[in-house]
Amino acid sequence: MAIPISYNLRNLRLRWGATLMTALGVALTVAVASFILALLSGLHRAFQASGNPLNVLVMRKGLSDEVSSSISRGKFGAIKFLPGIAVNAQGQPLASGSLVVVVSLRRRGGDGRANVTLRGLGLQGLALRPGARLVAGHWPQAGRRQIAVGVAAARQFQKTQLGGQLHFGKGDWRVVGEFQDHGSAFESEIWAPRDEMAADFGRPDFSSVLLRAVSPAAASALVRDIESDRRLKLHALTETAYYAQQTSSGAPIAFIGGVIAFIMAIGACFAAMNTMYAAVAYRAREIATLRILGFPRPSILLSFVLESVVLTLFGGVLGIAALLPWNGLTTGTLNSTTFSEMVFQLRFTPHVLADALIFALVLGLIGGLAPAWHASRENILTALRG
Amino acid sequence: MSVQTSAMTSSSNPAAGAPIVVASHLCKKFQRDSFEVVALDDVSMEIAAGDFVALMGPSGSGKSTLLNMIAAIDHPSSGELRVMNENVFAFNDHQAAQWRNRHIGYIFQTFNLLPVLTAFENVELPLLLTRLNKAERREHVELALKLVGLEDRMHHLPKQLSGGQEQRVAIARALATDPTLLLADEPTGDLDSRSATEVLEILTRLNRDHGKTVVMVTHDPHAATYARTVRHLEKGQLQN
Ligand SMILES: Nc1ncnc2c1ncn2[C@@H]1O[C@H](COP(=O)(O)OP(=O)(O)OP(=O)(O)O)[C@@H](O)[C@H]1O
Ligand SMILES: [Mg+2]
Numbered sequence: 001m002a003i004p005i006s007y008n009l010r011n012l013r014l015r016w017g018a019t020l021m022t023a024l025g026v027a028l029t030v031a032v033a034s035f036i037l038a039l040l041s042g043l044h045r046a047f048q049a050s051g052n053p054l055n056v057l058v059m060r061k062g063l064s065d066e067v068s069s070s071i072s073r074g075k076f077g078a079i080k081f082l083p084g085i086a087v088n089a090q091g092q093p094l095a096s097g098s099l100v101v102v103v104s105l106r107r108r109g110g111d112g113r114a115n116v117t118l119r120g121l122g123l124q125g126l127a128l129r130p131g132a133r134l135v136a137g138h139w140p141q142a143g144r145r146q147i148a149v150g151v152a153a154a155r156q157f158q159k160t161q162l163g164g165q166l167h168f169g170k171g172d173w174r175v176v177g178e179f180q181d182h183g184s185a186f187e188s189e190i191w192a193p194r195d196e197m198a199a200d201f202g203r204p205d206f207s208s209v210l211l212r213a214v215s216p217a218a219a220s221a222l223v224r225d226i227e228s229d230r231r232l233k234l235h236a237l238t239e240t241a242y243y244a245q246q247t248s249s250g251a252p253i254a255f256i257g258g259v260i261a262f263i264m265a266i267g268a269c270f271a272a273m274n275t276m277y278a279a280v281a282y283r284a285r286e287i288a289t290l291r292i293l294g295f296p297r298p299s300i301l302l303s304f305v306l307e308s309v310v311l312t313l314f315g316g317v318l319g320i321a322a323l324l325p326w327n328g329l330t331t332g333t334l335n336s337t338t339f340s341e342m343v344f345q346l347r348f349t350p351h352v353l354a355d356a357l358i359f360a361l362v363l364g365l366i367g368g369l370a371p372a373w374h375a376s377r378e379n380i381l382t383a384l385r386g
Numbered sequence: 387m388s389v390q391t392s393a394m395t396s397s398s399n400p401a402a403g404a405p406i407v408v409a410s411h412l413c414k415k416f417q418r419d420s421f422e423v424v425a426l427d428d429v430s431m432e433i434a435a436g437d438f439v440a441l442m443g444p445s446g447s448g449k450s451t452l453l454n455m456i457a458a459i460d461h462p463s464s465g466e467l468r469v470m471n472e473n474v475f476a477f478n479d480h481q482a483a484q485w486r487n488r489h490i491g492y493i494f495q496t497f498n499l500l501p502v503l504t505a506f507e508n509v510e511l512p513l514l515l516t517r518l519n520k521a522e523r524r525e526h527v528e529l530a531l532k533l534v535g536l537e538d539r540m541h542h543l544p545k546q547l548s549g550g551q552e553q554r555v556a557i558a559r560a561l562a563t564d565p566t567l568l569l570a571d572e573p574t575g576d577l578d579s580r581s582a583t584e585v586l587e588i589l590t591r592l593n594r595d596h597g598k599t600v601v602m603v604t605h606d607p608h609a610a611t612y613a614r615t616v617r618h619l620e621k622g623q624l625q626n
Contacts, residue, residue, distance in 0.1 A: 002514070004507070007502060010502035011502055014501075145553075286501075288501050289500070291483060292486060293512045293559070294510075294512055295483065295515065308526075381459060381460060384494075
């Protein structure tokens with residue numbers, strides 16, 4: 001049997017000052033790392049929830065986002081009757097052109113303006129986006145200057161409550177509805193009737209066209225047909241694939257956050273290592289005594305590695321505890337492809353928490369290994385004399 | 387003593403009188419800066435099973451060095467040593483640790499109890515390396531603490547004990563695995579005379595009633611009177 005863990009726990013408690021300082025350092029590191037993980041998890045979810053695998057999004061060739069794309073009404077006519085497109089009860093193809101522009105609105109709390117995606121939807125637009133549900137009011141009516149605001153956008157911008165007036169294009173628009181869509185990126189958008197928008201912004205063309213395929217196989221066939229038609233010069237992909245690409249807008253955050261977390265992790269490792277070296281030096285005589293009692297070197301090694309891991313896990317738990325109140329916090333980031341504000345929630349999923357603890361554990365392992373090795377190799381006689 | 391001591395008087399104790407330690411021509415040299423320190427100079431000796439040996443000599447005469455070799459903690463520069471018929475210098479680190487755990491009880495001048503563990507837990511430590519289960523370990527610990535008269539201090543931390551009591555806990559720890567050989571390096575060196583007497587009486591009893599072979603390093607001529615055999619070291623050489 002090994003050296004009892006209570007020996008380590010009580011020593012950590014005995015040297016509580018050093019223990020606490022080290023644990024706080026680890027806590028900070030773990031907090032930053034899991035904050036980044038939670039951010040990415042929220043971002044991932046926002047984009048993953050968006051998009052239906054049966055929907056095929058069509059844009060101009062060579063463009064990867066809706067805002068800069070444009071498709072003429074003529075081309076729309078050419079693709080809306082392609083085989084494999086579902087039809088509604090009236091026998092009309094489920095195909096709809098969107099007009100997407102970015103407008104600047106005042107943020108809540110008065111700290112300046114931010115961009116928001118404004119989407120003009122045609123008659124079939126809502127039918128093609130069945131995930132969107134009203135939480136208040138009604139959908140905008142064609143022919144009126146009305147808008148519906150996604151719940152995330154509503155939280156972010158001023159005057160987005162029902163009855164509010166927003167100014168963009170050539171005049172005021174009235175908020176008549178608020179909608180949600182399973183936490184997807186649509187919740188960060190504002191939707192309006194397309195033809196009203198087209199007139200306001202002087203944009204008769206569509207930004208993108210959405211087609212509903214009858215089956216996943218038909219969806220891939222549609223993508224293939226449109227992509228391979230040289231005359232159309234259009235780019236097609238499933239809506240799911242499109243939003244998966246957009247998730248990469250989290251890449252800069254992930255990268256910068258990753259670098260910060262890495263630097264902090266090195267610091268935390270050294271803090272743990274330093275504390276454990278001090279503990280080993282302080283307890284040299286105890287270690288020698290244990291060896292004389294018959295505990296072999298591996299037992300000593302294991303004991304001090306465990307102590308280090310307990311120390312950093314304690315830090316990890318502190319870090320998580322400090323972060324949990326922020327769970328579900330809404331935050332915004334700039335979608336780097338459309339430059340409009342993407343709103344999503346920090347999500348401390350069990351997966352994120354488990355990763356945070358594993359991270360703390362690895363810090364303890366790395367930081368504790370050298371001191372523990374040193375402890376196990378120390379000469380018994382030298383230690384007894386000292 | 388009314389205590390049941392069957393668990394402590396192991397049948398593995400060798401027949402009294404047979405040599406339990408046989409040292410031949412042990413030499414130990416240390417290189418210090420430019421000159422050589424000779425800690426042991428051609429030491430040959432035998433210790434009989436059941437003996438209580440006091441190892442005396444001035445500071446620096448090599449007493450601890452010899453004791454540590456018997457405990458397989460130190461190695462000689464040359465010479466041979468058999469302890470319980472084992473060539474202890476042939477052990478690797480792991481074997482030496484295991485062998486010490488089974489056969490050697492080591493008592494330090496400075497007690498060396500682990501400060502965060504209670505008396506009970508300190509005594510239990512060497513038993514954690516045996517196959518004994520929890521209940522058996524408890525039995526051994528309680529018995530060992532009774533033998534040193536500290537059964538009522540079981541759950542005290544070292545800092546809640548006097549020096550004499552600490553040393554008695556340390557003796558209980560050395561006894562817990564029921565070793566053949568008790569090695570003590572100046573066990574009374576840090577104690578007042580009353581506590582020292584208590585410790586010496588316990589060692590005497592362990593030798594006389596429980597058949598433990600005791601090798602005790604000491605400076606104190608009074609302590610040496612408790613031993614059956616007294617050996618002197620002088621500048622690393624054993625005197626006759
Ligand atoms: N690791 C070492 N390096 C150098 N010299 C050493 C070492 N260990 C012991 N010595 C020397 O060997 C000699 C014998 O030391 P040892 O500790 O055996 O003496 P001792 O008889 O136990 O003395 P004391 O009564 O002071 O404990 C001393 O001169 C000591 O300085
Ligand atoms: Mg000595």
